[in-house]
Amino acid sequence: MVDDHTSLLARTAETFRKDSHIDVQIEHEVIEILPDRQSVRVVDLKSKKERIESYDKLLLATGAKPVQPFPAVSSIENLMVIKSLASGIVLKDYIAREQVSSVVIVGAGYIGVELAEALTMRNIKVTMIQRGAHVMNIFDPSMAQRIADGLERHGVTLLTNTEVTGFEVQDNKVREVIANGQTIPADLFLLGLGVTPNSALAKNAGLHLGPAGSIEVDDRQRTSDDNIWAAGDCCQAIHLVSNKPVFIPLGTTANKQGRTAGINIGGGQARFNGVLGTAITKYKDVECALTGLNSKQLKILGMDFVSGEINANTLPTYYPGGSSLAVKLFAERTTHRILGGQIVGGPGSAKRIDTLAMALHAGFTLEDMLNVDLSYAPPFATVWDPLVIAARVALKQVHQKSR
Amino acid sequence: MVDDHTSLLARTAETFRKDSHIDVQIEHEVIEILPDRQSVRVVDLKSKKERIESYDKLLLATGAKPVQPFPAVSSIENLMVIKSLASGIVLKDYIAREQVSSVVIVGAGYIGVELAEALTMRNIKVTMIQRGAHVMNIFDPSMAQRIADGLERHGVTLLTNTEVTGFEVQDNKVREVIANGQTIPADLFLLGLGVTPNSALAKNAGLHLGPAGSIEVDDRQRTSDDNIWAAGDCCQAIHLVSNKPVFIPLGTTANKQGRTAGINIGGGQARFNGVLGTAITKYKDVECALTGLNSKQLKILGMDFVSGEINANTLPTYYPGGSSLAVKLFAERTTHRILGGQIVGGPGSAKRIDTLAMALHAGFTLEDMLNVDLSYAPPFATVWDPLVIAARVALKQVHQKSR
Numbered sequence: 080m081v082d083d084h085t086s087l088l089a090r091t092a093e094t095f096r097k098d099s100h101i102d103v104q105i106e107h108e109v110i111e112i113l114p115d116r117q118s119v120r121v122v123d124l125k126s127k128k129e130r131i132e133s134y135d136k137l138l139l140a141t142g143a144k145p146v147q148p149f150p151a152v153s154s155i156e157n158l159m160v161i162k163s164l165a166s167g168i169v170l171k172d173y174i175a176r177e178q179v180s181s182v183v184i185v186g187a188g189y190i191g192v193e194l195a196e197a198l199t200m201r202n203i204k205v206t207m208i209q210r211g212a213h214v215m216n217i218f219d220p221s222m223a224q225r226i227a228d229g230l231e232r233h234g235v236t237l238l239t240n241t242e243v244t245g246f247e248v249q250d251n252k253v254r255e256v257i258a259n260g261q262t263i264p265a266d267l268f269l270l271g272l273g274v275t276p277n278s279a280l281a282k283n284a285g286l287h288l289g290p291a292g293s294i295e296v297d298d299r300q301r302t303s304d305d306n307i308w309a310a311g312d313c314c315q316a317i318h319l320v321s322n323k324p325v326f327i328p329l330g331t332t333a334n335k336q337g338r339t340a341g342i343n344i345g346g347g348q349a350r351f352n353g354v355l356g357t358a359i360t361k362y363k364d365v366e367c368a369l370t371g372l373n374s375k376q377l378k379i380l381g382m383d384f385v386s387g388e389i390n391a392n393t394l395p396t397y398y399p400g401g402s403s404l405a406v407k408l409f410a411e412r413t414t415h416r417i418l419g420g421q422i423v424g425g426p427g428s429a430k431r432i433d434t435l436a437m438a439l440h441a442g443f444t445l446e447d448m449l450n451v452d453l454s455y456a457p458p459f460a461t462v463w464d465p466l467v468i469a470a471r472v473a474l475k476q477v478h479q480k481s482r
Numbered sequence: 483m484v485d486d487h488t489s490l491l492a493r494t495a496e497t498f499r500k501d502s503h504i505d506v507q508i509e510h511e512v513i514e515i516l517p518d519r520q521s522v523r524v525v526d527l528k529s530k531k532e533r534i535e536s537y538d539k540l541l542l543a544t545g546a547k548p549v550q551p552f553p554a555v556s557s558i559e560n561l562m563v564i565k566s567l568a569s570g571i572v573l574k575d576y577i578a579r580e581q582v583s584s585v586v587i588v589g590a591g592y593i594g595v596e597l598a599e600a601l602t603m604r605n606i607k608v609t610m611i612q613r614g615a616h617v618m619n620i621f622d623p624s625m626a627q628r629i630a631d632g633l634e635r636h637g638v639t640l641l642t643n644t645e646v647t648g649f650e651v652q653d654n655k656v657r658e659v660i661a662n663g664q665t666i667p668a669d670l671f672l673l674g675l676g677v678t679p680n681s682a683l684a685k686n687a688g689l690h691l692g693p694a695g696s697i698e699v700d701d702r703q704r705t706s707d708d709n710i711w712a713a714g715d716c717c718q719a720i721h722l723v724s725n726k727p728v729f730i731p732l733g734t735t736a737n738k739q740g741r742t743a744g745i746n747i748g749g750g751q752a753r754f755n756g757v758l759g760t761a762i763t764k765y766k767d768v769e770c771a772l773t774g775l776n777s778k779q780l781k782i783l784g785m786d787f788v789s790g791e792i793n794a795n796t797l798p799t800y801y802p803g804g805s806s807l808a809v810k811l812f813a814e815r816t817t818h819r820i821l822g823g824q825i826v827g828g829p830g831s832a833k834r835i836d837t838l839a840m841a842l843h844a845g846f847t848l849e850d851m852l853n854v855d856l857s858y859a860p861p862f863a864t865v866w867d868p869l870v871i872a873a874r875v876a877l878k879q880v881h882q883k884s885r
Contacts, residue, residue, distance in 0.1 A: 086800035319855075331858040334865050352853055359857035368857050397489035430833075430863065433856045437840030440854055450755055451843055452722075453836045454762035454771050455734040460833070462737050 084168055112137065112284035114304050136306055136344045139281055139294060140337065143274035143312035143328045145190075152246050158253045158268045161190060173267065179203060183256050183265040185243050187214035189360050191271035192230070196362050199234050206236040206265065208243055208258050215367065217358070218421055219374050221388065222367070222407055225423040229365030238263075274328055276313045289315035291326040298350045300340035308344055310336035317353035320371045320418055320439060321380055327356045357436045359429050364402075366429035370436040371419025374409065383412040387445075387473030391465035393427045398457040404428035406469040408435070408445075412477060415444040420469070434466055445470045445477070487571055515540065515687035517707050539709055539747045542684055542697060543740065546677035546715035546731045548593075555649050561656045561671045564593060576670065582606060586659050586668040588646050590617035592763050594674035595629070598638050599765050609639040609668065611646055611661050618770065620761070621824055622777050624791065625770070625810055628826040632768030641666075677731055679716045692718035694729040701753045703743035711747055713739035720756035723774050723821055723842060724783055730759045760839045762832050767805075769832035773839040774822025777812065786815040790848075790876030794868035796830045801860040807831035809872040811838070811848075815880060818847040823872070837869055848873045848880070 081087065092103040104121075110129075111120040118133045145160040152158050157177075159170055173179065182198050184191045187209040195205045207214070207230065213223035214230065214237065231237055238258065247255040247262060255262040276293040287295040287303035294314040296302055302309050312328035314336065332354050342349035359368035377384050387408045394401030402425025409418040420435040422428055438448060448470035455462050484490065495506040507524075513532075514523040521536045548563040555561050560580070562573055576582065585601050587594045590612040598608045610617070610633065616626035617633065617640065634640055641661065650658040650665060658665040679696040690698040690706035697717040699705055705712050715731035717739065735757050745752035762771035780787050790811045797804030805828025812821040823838040825831055841851060851873035858865050 081800050081802070329858070330865050331855065335853055350853075355855040357855045357857045359859045359862050361859075361861055366862075370855070370857070397484050399484070427833075430830075430857060431836070433834070433867075434836045434840055436855055436857070437837055437844065440850070441840065441844030441846070443844070447843070450738055450753075452734065452758040452760045452773070452839055454760045454773070454833060454839070455732070456762045456764075458764055459762050459769075462733050464836075 084164060084171075087164055109280060112280055112307070114284050114286075114307065117306055134306070136308060138340055138344060139302070139307065139309040139313055140311045141277040141280060141313040143276050145270065145274050146272040147270060148272065149246065149270075152248060152253065155246075155248060155251060155253055157266065158246065158270070160270045160272075161194065162274075170269075174198075174201065174203070177266060179266040181265040182206070182267045182269060183208060183263055184269045184271055185256070186271035186273070187230075187237070187239075188217070188271060188273060189215070189358070190273075191269075192226070192360060192362050194269055194271060195230065195235050199363075204236075205234070206238065206263060208241050208256070208263075209237070209239045210242045212240050214239065217373060218367065218369060218423070219407055222405060222421045222423045225405055226362070226365060226367050229362055233363045233365075235362075274312065276326060276328070278313055281307075281309065281313070289324045289326065293324075293326040295324070296336075298352060299343045299348075300336055300351060301343070308340045310340040316351070318372075319353045319355055321376075323380075325354070325356070327354055329354075329356075329358060331357075355436050355439050357432060359432060361429065364425055365423070366426065367421070367423045368429035368432035369419065369421040370432050371417070371439050372409065373419060373421065377409060377418060382418065384409050384418055385412050385473050385476040386410075387469040387471070387476060389465065389469045389472050391468055392461060393424065393465075394459070395457050395461055400458075402426050402428060404431075404465060406465045408466070408469040408473050410445050410470075410473050410477070415446060415474070415477060417443055417445060417448065417470070420466070422465075431464075431466065434464075438466075445474045449474075487567060487574075490567055512683060515683055515710070517687050517689075517710065520709055537709070539711060541743055541747060542705070542710065542712040542716055543714045544680035544683060544716040546679050548673065548677050549675040550673060551675065552649065552673075555651060555656065558649075558651060558654060558656055560669065561649065561673070563673045563675075564597065565677075573672075577601075577604065577606070580669060582669040584668040585609070585670045585672060586611060586666055587672045587674055588659070589674035589676070590633075590640070590642075591620070591674060591676060592618070592761070593676075594672075595633070595763060595765050597672055597674060598633065602637050602766075607639075608637070609641065609666060611644050611659065611666075612640070612642045613645045615643050617642065620776060621770065621772060621826070622810055625808060625824045625826045628808055629765070629768060629770050632765055636766045636768075638765075677715065679729060679731070681716055684710075684712065684716070692727045692729065696727075696729040698727070699739075701755060702746045702751075703739055703754060704746070711743045713743040719754070721775075722756045722758055724779075726783075728757070728759070730757055732757075732759075732761060734760075758839050758842050760835060762835060764832065767828055768826070769829065770824070770826045771832035771835035772822065772824040773835050774820070774842050775812065776822060776824065780812060780821060785821065787812050787821060788815050788876050788879040789813075790872040790874070790879060792868065792872045792875050794871055795864060796827065796868075797862070798860050798864055803861075805829050805831060807834075807868060809868045811869070811872040811876050813848050813873075813876050813880070818849060818877070818880060820846055820848060820851065820873070823869070825868075834867075834869065837867075841869075848877045852877075 095101040095103040106124045109119045122129045145162045181204040184207045187207045214227045241258045243258045245257040246253045255264045281294045289295040294309040311333035315324040318325045339349045339351040355370045357370040404424025408420045453464045498504040498506040509527045512522045521534050548565045584607040587610045590610045617630045644661045646661045648660040649656045656671050658667045684697045692698040697712040699717050714736035718727040721728045742752045742754040758773045760773040807827025811823045856867045
């Protein structure tokens, strides 16, 4: 657990001013971009005064905002969306002040799962409600089931195929959530229903938008306006497996896009080729990670693919401290090119996804994976890496199906 | 610690017989290959009887043997080389029986370091003697120094630049080792001076040999004789960075070569392209790993290269459980192609070498590394991966030196 939230702040407005001579104006809101005048309309949120600021180049780094499909209850104190450090602090303080002992989390994606971990570590009873059949539905069903097993094994009550239709409110507090005709009471209700890009300013300025309303950018992070750039959770990226624009807001991507935009705005030359959607999280001792495309996405793209799914161990079974893991790998049937992969397992399993991410960047086939020279010693690995075993199983499927 | 050595046995002669119908003849020694007659001379070590066995195809998997430069003392009980599971059992039994409290290890490579870990875990006083200036001299000096610091921090007495010239023997036991004119007493003396290929049979049969006397093979694991194949620690491999044959005996390579040879002998088609020399080990909480070439090897090859060396952390500093690590990366000055890399750090650091091994397999440049989509979440990684930071530092060196 992190003791003090101040350690989570990478930089303050003061740091920007002192170290980089950047004039950061906090508590100011840009309400309109005027591309023809290379200007923005800004409101000082303290004095409520409005002014026009001109720019040579404008960078949009407006991020994303959590989905909140229940606007009627948005002002209620014990129904929260966690969108920022500030809202995390509000949550933490509320739990302590109100002695919260039970929480309902609506949505079982990354944020839902990470909230569940933080709450169960504080001995709070957690119920997760998921509309779909599986938690973490970016994973294939068989892999998602392993994550669900981990959540339930460590105390989370999981309600899948369950849709929230409303909330019972009394004395300006939610008392119960209504889902599939049932009501489930709790002290606190959290929404983890994903995010949507904060692109209203860009849209109103006439900039082109991409998937899910994200801001369209080229590989230099330039928008459809020559003087306006965008980076981070507000904008699209190219998926390196499908070569199509996607909206996959993640911290590492935001950093790389920001760096690329900064270099280009400063007169340099930098390109950001795109993403694989590599992501990782954990719930207690259950780790999960993926990269590239999953089977649902591959089907939507109409790709002909095979998969290999295996169970293996992080370490030789004779060596203490290892754990089991499952790997699922996807490859194009005709070319054998690897298209994506997923890992769910115990401690020391999920970070191995990086090896597969590199294989995707390299455009490797299943055959290429068979001979990669990965590190081996009993305290670290098995002599045949689980990813290599999965590649071999997927290759068998190629040969079986093509008979 | 592993409790019982039987768990370390992958297969017994009986398993081979039952599961695979393979007639394994243990306690038999092949003393000569007769390539023209497609036969071998075999001695039954129990009955001492000799016979000729013919073959269609012959696979040499004779492994490597430890270097023992002190033949005069090779029959002495408390001077050991650790070469097999059997010799490990002898060591373990000797320590218990003789209540060993102090050990001198000659040689500070992988085997020396791993022996030191096993011994200090049993509260035995360990002195390591290394002829060269650095332990683990496959690492660059600055990285090797970090390993040395770890050994010394956790109780090993390290004597570098120290050459063993002999042993004081009394009552058929070594009492002291003589090194740099000094004598160092101990209960037990272990040699970890590397290995040399067991290639005498191949040599005597007229097969071509490669580096360090290893058996020359092509990418199908065939030797210079059409009917004789070789795999494992007895034979060479092609280094994928230098494209030159090398002798780097490692378990993963042996497995891949064995699989390749087996498929080809069985009439299939398999190729083993080569190795990067990826290796990993640890001493208590100090992990180290490398892949590709080090600066000494690059100099010998006459390559013009830059390097980037950085200190970073496995996790964001605010997140509990992280550790520090150092990364050193090498790249060709003109093409920026990555040539090798090394990691030394705390728990959770060394296995990340696999990401770099994949970059080498892919022939990636430093620029390619800047945008790789590696997994990020605070329990697993920093937002900028240490390998990416090292690539950026190496790129700066390219630009500085070329001004």
